[in-house]
Amino acid sequence: MIFVYYSLLLFLLSRSVPSVALYSVSSSEPLFPNQTLVSSSLNFELGFFSPNGSNNRYVGMWYKNFIPSKVVWVANRDRPLPFKDQLVSLTIGSDGNLRLLDGARNVVWSTNVSMKSKGSTAALLDTGNLVLRDGDSGNIIWESFDYPTDTLLPGMKTGINVKTGEKQYLVSWKTDIDPSPGNFSLGMTPEVPPQPFIWNGPDPHWRGGQWDKSKFIGIADMDMTYLNGYNVQQDIQQGTTYFSFSVSNNISFDYLFISSEGYCELVDWDDEVGEWHHGWKAPRDRCEIYGTCGPFGICNASALPICRCLDGFTPKSQEEWELGNWMGGCHRIKELQCGRDPNSAASIALGGIQNDYFLKLSQMKLPDVSTYVPFLDAGDCQDWCLNNCSCLAYSYIDTIGCMVWFDELMDIQSFNISGEDLFLRLAFDERENGTGNDQNNIGSSTKIIISLTTISAIIALGAGIYFRYRWRANKKVKIRKEEKEDLLSDLPMIDFKSILVATSNFSIRNKLGQGGFGPVYKGMLQDGKEVAVKRLSSSSGQGMEEFKNETILISKLQHRNLVKLIGCCIEGEEKILVYEYLPNKSLDTILFDPRRKGKLTWEKRFDIIQGVAKGLLYLHRDSWLRVIHRDLKASNILLDEKMNPKISDFGLARNFQTTQDLVNTRRVVGTLGYMSPEYAMGGMFSEKSDVYSFGVLMLEIISGKRNTSFCYLGRTLNLLSYAWQLWEEGRGVEILDEAISVNSIASRPEVVKCIWIGLLCIQDQATDRPNMPSIVLMLSGESDLPDPKPPTLTSFQSPMDHEIRDQQEGTLSINTMTRTVIDGR
Incomplete structure (x- = not known):
């Protein structure tokens, strides 16, 4: 349907090709049907259009020089002009308002600003905001951003003011070719916490869940990986609740809109591919x-x-x-x-x-x-x-x-x-x-005795609980003080005030993403060094033990393929880690993004594989601590300006003198899809657990697909199963990402070798997997490769089989964020 809409828009634009471009509208220079108003950088264009060559004419705004284009705002959607009227104009009236006039000089639409202004002008900003400026002061006295139609641009807001009754909702077109208001609207509720809704007329159609200060918790896959620019501002006293979003590069080629069929969709322009990318959409299913x-x-x-x-x-x-x-x-x-x-x-x-x-x-x-x-x-x-x-x-x-x-x-x-x-x-x-009837025969004196005894016991129990609580609270304070002093003695400390300054008080504009242990912000220290600040949330599950573990480990590990710790902060309840800032973010943000994965050529992917392998080799054998990472995955591989990989997030890592030995833990932590069978099922881990995760990561890098969300021909199987099936059939190279396969024909032997090594790493038995020294030799071509054994997870199931099993056994969470997921035997 969207494609039809765009095709129709192209048709309407081809019917009325503008001959003159203006940069402002004034009383002396109105806008006529053969003209358009453009923004200074030619991002947006405003003019007259007729959807599908209809007999109606509207004033609207669209992206300029984008094929297909997109109408993002319509002025007179309630009162269309007849197409045959060629004397229509958009001009500034005597009272300073922007007016749309028909051929008989009747006002069809106006900005309706109450204050009079002489010499006012209208201009189109590069953000897509049509503004009316006062002629004397130059101040903006009206802007289209306050009057959205069906589309929300970066910097716009949608919401409600309960005191004035004003609703800035997105309202769909009636049909894909009729801009008049349709049945569906999108907006925010004023409750605490607020929620986004789509309404079908007065009835709720979709709900996004409560706002938790970083996301709507009713949207299961709301992007918390990186550059989350979503923001909700709620002022209870003023009665206002507004939602807005921003983009990281300040280029407004993203938009959120509500379709005539009631779908909310987030769309952005991929400049490299030259097409619109349709991302998140709701509602997606009947649930x-x-x-x-x-x-x-x-x-x-x-x-x-x-x-x-x-x-x-x-x-x-x-x-x-x-x-x-x-x-x-x-x-x-x-x-x-x-x-x-x-x-x-x-x-x-x-x-x-x-x-x-x-x-x-x-x-x-x-x-x-x-x-x-x-x-x-x-x-x-x-x-x-x-x-x-x-x-x-x-x-x-x-x-x-x-x-x-x-x-x-x-x-x-x-x-x-x-x-x-x-x-x-x-x-x-x-x-x-059978005790109910006996209760009736108990004498009143007996009831009194029982009551008094019960009350006395409750008082005694309460006193015991109170004193035990006080004792434990004092003990916790003492332990926290000792742990803090222990950390202070070994680590570079940064005071909390400096971190507030560096991150602009943890501004949403500086937010880089959200991990399993809390948000990450970009900051700049007083010496001009750019840093990434990880602020551990109290709900993350990462306590002082994990925090101390990560800070001590990463501060004592130095390798070009490990992220560098700049410092840390412990003040009150705040636990903060400050890392070097890596401009290309985490590997998953590029590798699994259809718009960006093409940047990762085979040569770059192979370099990333080798870099991660060398980093793991250092952790397992070359560092004096000998560390098992336990949470190796694409989101924990950061990329510097030259796409060099750096392993990050050591909150779950463990150090041992003999890393080859299997160790049992009662607390299995990590991410499903990356955990080895012996670790996920039995709590046994060793350096071979990291090797398994590395094998999964290799296959993801080669294929450009997530192991945990892979689907092939409607069958429920993971990426490992699919890779093994192709390997068995002699078609292993077909797993290669389509985004790079054309450019890597000459490297096919190298591709096959990497797939081979990946399959060796994901073998069920830890003893069958190679260690990291062997893997590094294999990648350099200095070692023969044995035949891999098939992994257990190769049985193919229909979606119905999978759904029935979920009903009977329950479904484990598949999440890119680290959580404690299971207790080992």
Whole structure:
């Protein structure tokens, strides 16, 4: 449909080729149909157009010199002009307003600025903002950025002012060839925390989830890898909530728009390829349509059927549910105990009142219509909900706080990637133990004795807990002080104020990305050195042990293929690491981006493979610490200005004197898809665990595809399985990334060798895998290669098989961010 839209736009532009370009509009120089208004750098163009050669004429703005182009703003979408009227004009009126006049000099559209201005002019900025300037002061008195149509450009905002009632929503075109307002709108809600919505008329159509100060948690794949320019500004006192986004290079060739069919899509221009790249889009499946599973229903796009009731609930209509109509939702099976009269017959029959309990649901898109309860920590949040009988569920997120739900839980989704914890209130599971009738025969004096004994026990227990809490709190303070002093003695320290200055108070404009342990910001120290500042979040799971581990390890390791630590900061709850800044970011941002991966020629990819191999060789054998990284993956390989690779993120690394020995750990950490079988399943790791991860990384670099999200001909298999299948069939070289395959025919023997080595590295048995010294020799061509053994993960499954297995066994998170995922045996 978008292609049709662009084709029609090309047709309309070909019908009205402008003959004159203006750089401003004034009372003495109006804009006529044979002219266009252009921005200074010729990024944008404004003029008259007629969609699909219709009989209607509009004033609109589009990208200039882009084929196909895109109309991003329309002035008179409510009041089109007749195409046959050739005397229309866009000019400045006597009151200083920009006006669209028909042939009879009637005002069809106006900026409607109340203050009068003499000599005002209108101009088009390179950001795509049409501005009206006061003739005397030169100040902007009106701008199109305040009046979006269906498209949001970088620097624009969409949102709401509840005090004035003003809504700056994106409103779709009626059809792809009719700019008049359509049925769908996109905007922000004013609640705390705010949420993005698409509405179909007055009805919700899609919801992006709560804003956690860096992303919307209801969008499972919201890009947190690098250069996240999304921003929400909310002023409760002023009643305003606005969303905007920015781009890293300050070139406004990106846009977000709402289509006539109700899809929100993020699009950007790829200058190298010369075409628009259509990226994120929502809704993408039925689970993302608002309320698909109804109240207390939960949707999982990977399951069959996609809807089920929450635990403790059953369908309101089993007949409708079986027909695939889930909108009616579910209702509770057992009544909650909270709020009941303990002396009622029903309560006595059940043996007295039992406290409700909370069931933890993980990796959830949280329900709609939450209530924010300020100034509560996680424990207080649960207590608050437990003591409020109307509270049906709660969730605590460090970057948001305590959220509770009182009404029907709507629009819940189960994610395979990311998601939050939702705690659902359920009735105590009553067991018929026959004690209910005996309770009635207990004498009143006995009840008093039991009550007093219980109260005394509770007081004693409370006192014990209190004193133990005080003792542990004092002990933690002492331990933290000792750990900090230990770090201070060995590491270069940077004070927190200097870091605030370097990062402009952790400005969103300086944000480079979000890793598993917290956000990363670009900064500049007082000496002019550019740095990357990793600020560990309290919710990251990386405590003082991991922080200390990373700082000490990386400060004592020096190699050209390892990232360099500049310093660190420990002040209060702040734990910050300051690294050298690498301008080409992480490998995954280029390797897995269809628009940018072509920059990685085979020669560069081979250099990256060799560089990572040499870095691992140093860690395993040449450094005096002998380190196992345990989280080697594309997002932890950073690239300098010459595309030289540097291994980063040593928070999970371990150092041993004999790295070849298998070591058992009860805490398995890392990223699924990169972990060796013996580590993921049994908690056993060694240097061969890193070799396995290196093999996965090699195959990703060769193919340009992620192991964890690879799909071939609709079959659910990973990249390793596909690589082995091609190898077995003698077609191993076909795995090579199409973006570079044409240019690397002469290097095919080298490509085959790298695939061969990659398959050797991912063998199931750690003893079968080569070590890093052998791998470096293999890459240099100084060693013969043995035949690889097939990996276990080569069985092919249909998507249905995979979905059924997910239902029966549960789905592990596949995430590019590091998390603790499993306990070893």
